[in-house]
Amino acid sequence: MTASTQKPPAGALDRLRGIVGPQGFLDQAGDVEPFVVDHRKLYRGTTPLVLRPESTEEVAAILRLCNEAGIGVVPVGGNTSYCGGATPSSDGSQVVVSLSRMRRVRSVDPLNYTMIVEAGCVLAEAQAAASSVDRLFPLSLGSEGSCQIGGNLSTNAGGTAVLRYGMMRDLILGLEVVLPDGRVLESLNSLRKDNTGYDLRDLFIGAEGTLGIITAASCKLFSRPTSQVTAVVAVPEPQSAVALLSRMRSASGDCVSTFELMPRFALDLVLKHVGQTQDPFEERHNWYVLLEIGSGRYDTGMRAGVEADLAAAMEQGIVLNAVIAESEAQREKFWRLRETIPEAQRREGASIKHDVSVTSSELPRFIIEASAAIQQISPEARIIAYGHLGDGNLHFNASQPAQGDASQFESLAPRINRAVHDLIARYGGSFSAEHGIGQLKRSELQRYKNPVALSVMRTIKQALDPKGIMNPGKVL
Ligand code: 2HG
Ligand code: ZN
Secondary structure (H helix, E strand, C coil): CCCCCCCCCHHHHHHHHHHHCHHHEECCHHHHHHHHECCCCCCECCCCCEECCCCHHHHHHHHHHHHHHCCEEEEECCCCCCCCCCCCCCCCCEEEEECCCCCCEEEEECCCCEEEEECCCEHHHHHHHHHCCCEECCCECCCCCCCEHHHHHHCCCCECCHHHHCCHHHHEEEEEEECCCCCEEEECCCCCCCCCCCCCHHHHCCCCCCCCEEEEEEEECEECCCEEEEEEEEECCHHHHHHHHHHHHHHHCCCEEEEEEEEHHHHHHHHHHCCCCCCCCCCCCCEEEEEEEEECCCCCCHHHHHHHHHHHHHHHCCCCEEEECCCHHHHHHHHHHHHCHHHHHHHCCCEECCEEECCHHHHHHHHHHHHHHHHHHCCCCEEEEEEEHHHCEEEEEEECCCCCCHHHHHCCHHHHHHHHHHHHHHCCCECECCCCCCCCCHHHHHHHCCHHHHHHHHHHHHHHCCCCCECCCCCC
16 A cells, blocks of 8 residues: 555645644745755655654654655654655655644653753754753764654664664653644653553654654653763774774773774875864874773772773783873864764765674675775776774765776676675675664665565555555655
């Protein structure tokens, strides 16, 4: 069952405008433009109407009407999807629902370590609400200044603190969701224990808006680390980084929150394309790790401990050099080297990206084999294997040859993707570790996902959204 691929009738569009009132919609070409292109500019769609509801009741009324009329609905947060997950189709049949006006922090309970936020709340604002009561909301991403909680939930976002705190799914206690038929599934509880049947909440997290629209969430909070050490560490090869991770995890009692791998080529691109950046070392190295460890007030000897462990690792030869941030400003500089890698890679021309995961211990071998597989197809492709080593999640990306033609390189994407994803399948890994499926990886899902799992997914979709109005053309 699918939603109509015809343009919605004028009468239905008028009724949708009526639900949200004059402030709640956009229908002029210039105004809808930001909602019809994804941020990587891989997809361009079109829509007659962007709705900007202000309340859960308005979202419910929109979905009720769209369900009756068979109109496809594309929910959008900050539009930072890497997979075109929030871009409408090009036939003009789908309306977009932006949650950006539902951005309130409804409540914060520092004693229970929880807060309830609406889906349109920008991640950085949610983090600020937590820190205003001396708590931490640990989800942390490069796009945190613009991505929204609803999008983070719908894609089960990861980021740079997963190693310690988990992905979005691990950070949520309850949800408020509007189902495709307009009913509101209200389970915004802030309980840590609730064993009362099927886990409905986890169905909607990571569903990319194909099962309903999440309107609010109850989030887990944590204590803010009071002693924190941030370092850039040069290592000879990824294998040494894996050994270092294990050493630092056990020495710190699992207080490592960030452990990001960066190859020299990524650093070169950042230094070339991004302002206010500087190589932390005088000499060049092949591989680096951005390491952050945080702990509480009782742990006063952390810095000395980290220094001693890094020195011991140097003697063992798994670390070549290390520099620890001396100030918040220096810490920010170190983070800038990591967080601007996607921007630097974009400025270097076309890229083919893979968001893969294997076990951390297998990751070094995967890098060698996958690099060889790409170089067989494009000998001059420049590989940037970087990212969340602590989670076994690599952004195994390839930039176009230095002298090459962008579109010629892009035309190799199907072959390169097939080679990398076939290899990942042989490792029992994932072809989409943290970016989701969207439009970009639909065929990969069909090819690599376990057939029984796929069939259960279709059964769930059919049960909740029999008319197929929710984000048609994404995921399944
Ligand atoms: C990151 O970790 C993002 O910086 C982007 O997930 C990854 O550009 C990419 O491939
Ligand atoms: Zn990432």
